[in-house]
Amino acid sequence: MDTQPNSPAARDRKYHLHSYTDARRHQEVGPLIIEKGQGIYVEDDSGKRYIEAMAGLWSVGVGFSEPRLIEAATRQMSKLPYYHNFGHKGHSPLVDLAEKLVTMAPVPMSKAFFTNSGSEANDTAMKMIWYRSNALAQPQRKKLISRLRGYHGVTIASASLTGLPNNHLSFDLPIANVLHTSSPHYWREAQPGESEQDFSSRLADDLEKLILAEGPETIAAFFGEPVMGAGGVVVPPAGYWQKIQAVLAKYDILLVADEVICGFGRTGNMFGSETYAIKPDIMVMSKQISSSYLPISALLINDKVFEPLADESNRIGTFGHGFTGGGHPVAAAVALENIKIIEERGLVANAREVGAHMMKGLRELGAHELVGEVRGVGLIGAIELVADKPGKSPLGKAGALGGIVNKHLQQNGVITRNMGDALAFCPPLIITKAEVDTLLAAVKQSLDATLKEVKD
Structure with missing residues (x-):
């Protein structure tokens, strides 16, 4: 442990509360x-x-210290260091990024909406889904299903989707209307002698039983990562996504693909949805969208989501949601250049x-x-x-x-x-x-x- 009183490590122990860290232990060992x-x-x-x-x-x-991303940030910072997209306003980097994301999506998408982190993006997806249910005169359709060991963020709402105990303990989570179904970890959860296909069938059956017990008319959406990340890199077993999607289609339940970790190449395709033939209604993306050089995240929504949302915002007079830094021009410029590098190289x-x-x-x-x-x-x-x-x-x-x-x-x-x-x-x-x-x-x-x- 660094005992120099003015060292970064010593000052860190004194002033800094860390994420995902035992705060008391950190005071002893330092960073x-x-x-x-x-x-x-x-x-x-x-x-x-x-x-x-x-x-x-x-x-x-x-990778770290990529010159093209540093140059993209510097160029944009010197031209337009900040602007927003509230009230019919926008800026070129965000227009270009929205077009790029919608056109490169693996399934037809309609619009992009920008936030600052994966947590904010999933939180926003939840609000959009509830807003849509109200627009469709289905006020009872508000329940959301995610999975045990799934990870969707740490805001109050997105942490409720997350299926990990330490994200709930002492935070009074999860909130109401968030349900969890089985984890698709074959090695850990399969029964003796059960094949991957049979395991997937059982998990799809678990999902359908949950939907029927709660009432299909009350279930709005299912959230899932193509490959679970923070839950331990859980790769879906054979047939899993095909069987899960069949259940969701049967009851007209929206599918949200959380591509925050899988997106932009991680699974060997541009999106994890391609790797596993997932056809989402909403895609959530962050992290590798800018290689995390600057905070930015995005949701892609299809017409099934956008059209009711647009109608409801017209009835009310506004879509009353957004973030000061959502779609920041410097972050958007870096994200565009980052995607170019991924493609070109x-x-x-x-x-x-x-x-x-x-x-x-x-x-x-x-x-x-x-x-x-x-x-x-x-x-x-x-x-x-x-x-x-x-x-x-x-x-x-x-x-x-x-x-x-x-x-x-x-x-x-x-x-x-x-x-x-x-x-x-x-x-x-x-x-x-x-x-x-x-x-x-x-x-x-x-x-x-x-x-x-x-x-x-």
């Missing part, structure tokens, strides 16, 4: 202060370099090719005594750590093994993130096979060090 970033690497204030194997927070697609194909190399290497680690499961798609993957392979059981308290391996990885020059005992890997889309090999070697070294530690 890792990151000062620089270049490509797939970041550097701390002591000069130590790390592979950023989580791309920040699943988000720095084109073939980073979606790179995620597919290098991701296959990463997944092959991770699966080879599946033989390790501490690895229970390896899962992933494209350039996002995870290894599930266990103390007992046959029993799939943790080492004492769930998350203990994940924390130990994560500690060794950081010592070995890799920053990643453990969600309990699931250790995630989501590096920048620009990573090469050689850099993946360096990452995998550090993972192997850290697993071995952990095994020695827990056995000693």
Whole structure:
């Protein structure tokens, strides 16, 4: 621990309340202060370099310190540093970005709406859905379904959609009208002898039973990530999305695809909806839309959503929702340039090719005594750590093994993130096979060090 009273670490402990951190523990151990970033690497204030194997927070697609994004921000900042889109006003970067997103969507979309984060975007989707139900004279159709272990944000409403206990405990969440159905984690949740297709059928049946119990006329929408991110990189089992969509169509329930992590190449296609043949009514996107160089997020809505919303705003006289920084011109300019880079440099194909190399290497680690499961798609993957392979059981308290391996990885020059005992890997889309090999070697070294530690 840094004991220098005026060091960044010491001042951080004194003044800074961190996200997703044990605040009392942080006062004891302090932070890792990151000062620089270049490509797939970041550097701390002591000069130590790390592979950023989580791309920040699943988000720095084109890598750190990309000159074109810095130049795009500088150009726009010098021309129009801020404007808004309230009251029939707009600006060119946002017009261009809206057109780009609507035209590149994998299914027909009508309009884009801009917010500042994935949480705000999902929160906005919830409000739009309720607004639409009222416009259609269906005031009873307000319930929303998401999934256990799903992640949709941390605002009061979007955190209610999130299906993780620590996002609810002591926050008095979830709010009313938010329901949760089964998690699609085959390895953990399947019954003995159950095939992936049978497991998917059972989960679709669970969903339909929930809808019928609540009343189909009360269910407005279903929210789901194509691949669950913060829930542990849960890849859907065979047939899952096909069967879930059939249930939703049967009861005329809107589908919201949360593409905040999967969008812009992560799964080996531009959108996770393409990877799994999902046909959403609303798409939510953030993170890699600007490689998180600046905060920006967007919702795409189809005509089924837009037309009633437009009618209702005409009846009332306004669509009374928006954010001061929503669709910020500098963020929009950076997002446009970021998408150009992803397209011009073939980073979606790179995620597919290098991701296959990463997944092959991770699966080879599946033989390790501490690895229970390896899962992933494209350039996002995870290894599930266990103390007992046959029993799939943790080492004492769930998350203990994940924390130990994560500690060794950081010592070995890799920053990643453990969600309990699931250790995630989501590096920048620009990573090469050689850099993946360096990452995998550090993972192997850290697993071995952990095994020695827990056995000693």
